[in-house]
Amino acid sequence: xxGLSLSNLKKTYGKVEVIKDVDLEIGxxxxxxxxxxxxxxxxxxxxxxxGLEDITGGELRIGDKIVNQVQPxxxxxxxxxxxxxxxxxxxxYDNVGFGLRLNKTPKDVRDRxxxxxxxxxxxxxxLDRKPAQLSGGQRQRVAIGRAIVRQPEVFLxxxxxxxxxxxxxxDMRMEISKLHQELGxxxxxxxxxxxxxxxxxxxxxxxxxxxxxxxxxxLELYNRPxxxxxxxxxxxxxxxxxxxxxxxxxxxxxDISGPAIGRLSLxxxxxxxxxxxxxxxxxxxxxxxxxxxxxxxxxxTLVEHLGNETMVSLKLANGEAMIAALDGDTTCxxxxxxxxxxxxxxxxxxxxxxxxxx
Amino acid sequence: MxxxxxxxxxLKTSLRYLLLVLVGAVFIFPxxxxxxxxxxxxxxxxRDTASIRAFLPVGDISLDNYFAAFKRAPVGLFVFNSLLxxxxxxxxxxxxxSMAAFAFAFLEFKGxxxxxxxxxxxxxxxxxxxxxxxxxxxxxxxxxGPDGLTxxxxxxxxxxxxxxxxxxLTIFLFVQYFRDLPKELIEAARLxxxxxxxxxxxxxxxxxxxxxxxxxxxxxLAMYNQYLWPLMVTQSxxxxxxxxxxxxxxxxxxxxxxxxxxxxxxxxxxxxxxxFLQRAFIAxxxxxxxxx
Ligand SMILES: Nc1ncnc2c1ncn2[C@@H]1O[C@H](COP(=O)(O)OP(=O)(O)OP(=O)(O)O)[C@@H](O)[C@H]1O
Ligand SMILES: [Mg+2]
Numbered sequence: 019x020x021g022l023s024l025s026n027l028k029k030t031y032g033k034v035e036v037i038k039d040v041d042l043e044i045g046x047x048x049x050x051x052x053x054x055x056x057x058x059x060x061x062x063x064x065x066x067x068x069g070l071e072d073i074t075g076g077e078l079r080i081g082d083k084i085v086n087q088v089q090p091x092x093x094x095x096x097x098x099x100x101x102x103x104x105x106x107x108x109x110x111y112d113n114v115g116f117g118l119r120l121n122k123t124p125k126d127v128r129d130r131x132x133x134x135x136x137x138x139x140x141x142x143x144x145l146d147r148k149p150a151q152l153s154g155g156q157r158q159r160v161a162i163g164r165a166i167v168r169q170p171e172v173f174l175x176x177x178x179x180x181x182x183x184x185x186x187x188x189d190m191r192m193e194i195s196k197l198h199q200e201l202g203x204x205x206x207x208x209x210x211x212x213x214x215x216x217x218x219x220x221x222x223x224x225x226x227x228x229x230x231x232x233x234x235x236x237l238e239l240y241n242r243p244x245x246x247x248x249x250x251x252x253x254x255x256x257x258x259x260x261x262x263x264x265x266x267x268x269x270x271x272x273d274i275s276g277p278a279i280g281r282l283s284l285x286x287x288x289x290x291x292x293x294x295x296x297x298x299x300x301x302x303x304x305x306x307x308x309x310x311x312x313x314x315x316x317x318x319t320l321v322e323h324l325g326n327e328t329m330v331s332l333k334l335a336n337g338e339a340m341i342a343a344l345d346g347d348t349t350c351x352x353x354x355x356x357x358x359x360x361x362x363x364x365x366x367x368x369x370x371x372x373x374x375x376x
Numbered sequence: 377m378x379x380x381x382x383x384x385x386x387l388k389t390s391l392r393y394l395l396l397v398l399v400g401a402v403f404i405f406p407x408x409x410x411x412x413x414x415x416x417x418x419x420x421x422x423r424d425t426a427s428i429r430a431f432l433p434v435g436d437i438s439l440d441n442y443f444a445a446f447k448r449a450p451v452g453l454f455v456f457n458s459l460l461x462x463x464x465x466x467x468x469x470x471x472x473x474s475m476a477a478f479a480f481a482f483l484e485f486k487g488x489x490x491x492x493x494x495x496x497x498x499x500x501x502x503x504x505x506x507x508x509x510x511x512x513x514x515x516x517x518x519x520x521g522p523d524g525l526t527x528x529x530x531x532x533x534x535x536x537x538x539x540x541x542x543x544x545l546t547i548f549l550f551v552q553y554f555r556d557l558p559k560e561l562i563e564a565a566r567l568x569x570x571x572x573x574x575x576x577x578x579x580x581x582x583x584x585x586x587x588x589x590x591x592x593x594x595x596x597l598a599m600y601n602q603y604l605w606p607l608m609v610t611q612s613x614x615x616x617x618x619x620x621x622x623x624x625x626x627x628x629x630x631x632x633x634x635x636x637x638x639x640x641x642x643x644x645x646x647x648x649x650x651x652f653l654q655r656a657f658i659a660x661x662x663x664x665x666x667x668x
Contacts, residue, residue: 068563089566091569091571097563099564101560103561103563104564105583107582120570121569168569
């Protein structure tokens with residue numbers, strides 16, 4: 019069965035290091051999502067797994083075989099491209115069956131498998147069409163059909179839904195999720211859409227500048243981001259960050275102060291925090307409540323009513339900006355002063371190196 | 377504005393058509409002149425050139441020039457030789473040059489860019505400058521025939537074919553076209569299990585109709601019009617192509633009617649080939665949905 023193991027994987031283009039010592043274990047049947055800002059190396063890493071890019075250093079295993087030098091066709095992987103990459107001169111039937119034709123699958127078996135795949139993806143009525151006669155969503159189905167028909171051990175998706183409109187994207191997202199449950203194959207999925215990442219993944223890999231920032235389940239990343247980058251990247255709207263310094267450091271509580279918040283006491287188990295440390299306090303917008311008198315006071319600069327909640331942007335006395343997700347029926351006007359408190363159990367503390375401390 | 381636009385538009389369209397007709401005429405009249413003249417005896421032909429009659433099949437019209445042309449020269453043999461040499465060269469060069477271009481466009485290997493620029497650089501070397509060195513090369517190549525191993529390729533078909541099987545222009549045309557194709561197509565095919573040759577033959581070739589047609593036309597014309605090289609390498613009539621055959625009509629006193637008859641005959645294959653490719657060209661664009 020095919021899990022993957024990446025150790026010390028490196029990729030350089032000339033002198034530019036695009037992937038830096040990536041270590042990653044992917045279990046069989048897992049749905050893993052790579053996220054990260056544009057240009058961080060998500061596609062490159064995926065293409066290295068596919069065999070479309072040479073591996074500069076390190077070791078890539080699929081199953082228990084080292085595949086650094088193995089041709090793409092012998093890796094047991096299938097890939098779905100953002101641009102679909104359907105063969106324009108072939109019908110949908112031939113597009114889906116191309117891989118089977120190449121590996122000399124007998125005609126009747128091939129026909130059965132193509133029709134099975136078409137049935138799973140509800141595109142039996144499209145089999146005789148050419149790609150030019152299909153809509154974007156239909157093309158994407160064909161591309162997925164082409165991948166599943168060969169029953170690969172590992173599926174690779176590179177932003178497969180980013181050319182689709184929002185509604186179709188949601189449908190396809192659910193279909194991919196269903197497909198994963200039905201096929202039980204390992205899937206690696208690249209996206210920069212947070213919702214896709216959070217909803218699809220068993221495990222999210224956050225990349226930045228070719229370095230893995232954190233690997234974990236969606237909730238782990240949301241609740242316990244390992245560093246400032248992940249904290250800022252996962253969650254929408256973004257986590258609020260406040261500079262603070264440590265006033266007293268006790269065994270399981272510290273006092274912090276900062277220009278934005280005055281002085282506060284927090285319970286924390288973190289050890290090694292000493293007096294005078296500069297730290298960053300992270301608070302998610304959803305962990306704020308409006309109170310008559312709280313640590314944060316600011317002027318409202320923007321109010322967005324979303325119905326179930328209200329996004330309120332504030333400007334604090336020291337000029338810092340904050341965003342809070344308050345109740346749907348919150349009424350406050352631009353220019354008004356509001357006071358906020360936050361859920362003390364859900365704060366995130368990062369040291370001056372950006373690493374999580376509690 | 378709505379009232380003015382249509383007439384204005386119509387005027388523009390008419391002018392455009394007029395221009396096209398004029399340009400078309402410039403190209404078509406020499407051909408009409410050639411065909412019409414081939415039907416006239418020499419005296420009338422020369423007299424008619426002074427008037428519009430040069431383009432009209434009037435007066436003493438007959439096929440005599442054609443019979444005479446066939447009597448004077450082995451026209452059939454020349455046309456056969458030309459078509460054989462041209463046909464093999466076109467097919468061979470489409471195959472070889474497109475494969476070379478495939479490698480340049482899609483494979484990674486050391487020195488790729490340098491080799492490609494060297495090939496393209498040969499475009500600026502006129503054939504005349506390398507004709508003599510090439511003659512010396514082909515004259516010392518071995519060949520195996522009915523007489524066993526012999527040296528020198530003069531007086532043969534291969535001497536007219538092999539040197540032209542690969543050329544910079546054709547490679548360049550293919551490279552340009554291939555580079556514009558989406559890279560993901562090749563990658564998808566490789567992941568689907570295709571070997572490089574299968575990527576080439578099953579994915580790239582079928583969607584490259586337009587460039588194959590263009591390259592075929594250019595190569596066909598270049599080969600069919602070959603004159604200097606076959607003149608240098610074929611002393612015996614048996615292997616000579618049509619353009620060299622034209623000499624037969626310029627000995628002593630030129631028989632213009634026969635020249636025109638001969639030219640009309642040898643133009644036919646060109647037109648036929650052109651029409652055939654035009655159809656293939658349009659069909660391939662229509663079937664792949666890829667615009668050239
Ligand atoms: N062929 C190449 N030569 C040089 N640099 C490259 C090449 N391909 C990619 N890069 C660089 O590698 C980095 C990672 O690219 P990659 O395509 O993996 O980013 P990505 O995370 O997929 O971004 P996006 O979300 O925009 O698709 C980028 O900085 C890019 O400029
Ligand atoms: Mg990418």
